[in-house]
Amino acid sequence: GSQQQEQPSTLAFILSQFNRDVYKWNFLDKVIDIMTTNFVSNTIRLLQPVPPFSLAGSKRKFETRTVVNIGEQLLLDLELLKEIFHTLPESVSNDSDLRENTSYKRVKRHADNNIDQLLKFIKLLMAPLDSADDYYETYSKLTNNNPDSAVWSFVLALKGIPWDLALWKKMWSAYNLETDDTDEGSRPDSNRDLFIFKWDKVLLGQFENNLARMQDPNWSKFVRQDLKISPPVMKRIVSTPQIQQQKEEQKKQSLSVKDFVSHSRFFNRGT
Numbered sequence: 001g002s003q004q005q006e007q008p009s010t011l012a013f014i015l016s017q018f019n020r021d022v023y024k025w026n027f028l029d030k031v032i033d034i035m036t037t038n039f040v041s042n043t044i045r046l047l048q049p050v051p052p053f054s055l056a057g058s059k060r061k062f063e064t065r066t067v068v069n070i071g072e073q074l075l076l077d078l079e080l081l082k083e084i085f086h087t088l089p090e091s092v093s094n095d096s097d098l099r100e101n102t103s104y105k106r107v108k109r110h111a112d113n114n115i116d117q118l119l120k121f122i123k124l125l126m127a128p129l130d131s132a133d134d135y136y137e138t139y140s141k142l143t144n145n146n147p148d149s150a151v152w153s154f155v156l157a158l159k160g161i162p163w164d165l166a167l168w169k170k171m172w173s174a175y176n177l178e179t180d181d182t183d184e185g186s187r188p189d190s191n192r193d194l195f196i197f198k199w200d201k202v203l204l205g206q207f208e209n210n211l212a213r214m215q216d217p218n219w220s221k222f223v224r225q226d227l228k229i230s231p232p233v234m235k236r237i238v239s240t241p242q243i244q245q246q247k248e249e250q251k252k253q254s255l256s257v258k259d260f261v262s263h264s265r266f267f268n269r270g271t
Helices: 002-006 010-016 021-047 064-087 102-126 132-142 149-158 165-176 195-199 201-212 217-226 241-262
Strands: none
Touching: 010 021, 021 064, 021 102, 021 195, 021 201, 064 102, 102 132, 102 149, 102 195, 132 165, 149 165, 149 195, 149 201, 165 217, 195 201, 201 217
């Protein structure tokens, strides 16, 4: 026991290899973001609906009450993650005056901001759907009045709501009355408030595409006209040797990023 406590952690060993403190603090920032991203991504993958959406008689993987139970466990996981985040800055130095260090305060604030966003996400997953108006008030408060219809839809889907169009329209009516009638789908990602999904834009994009490809005409009308979510426009490009070479380079880059992400998971809950 005592011998194990004296051994430096893997993180402490890595930090000891940096020759300047600024590199250590920047590294901790990256660690915090990677752990946050993995927490979000694994939660989404656990709860996200399986395509194709809205098949007759199709059931959700988890009902809303089950998602609430999962949310309670996620709250416990988040408490542990918070403890881990708060111990990270102490890995930089054992100096008793560390807490007065500006970089220490910045990294701790970064960690607290990430934890706060995760907490709001979990609270939203657990929010009751009994009243459309009450849910809208909770949603508005926790997302800071987020106006993005895709974000609203994805959260609702993650909560386990059934593919009942009348129910979706009821929930949408409370939300749509209080938001601007703008075409969120026409905005570039840089101008969109993606809420928690900024940590994994790919999963949000996949959900949008699957939602926009719903075959039921009533659902399709609701998605395109009310939610204003459309599938991506496919452009036909005449291939040239130069363009082909650029596409190959882009493919290699995307594969390398994918490989990096797949091997950097901190929270591996299985597949």
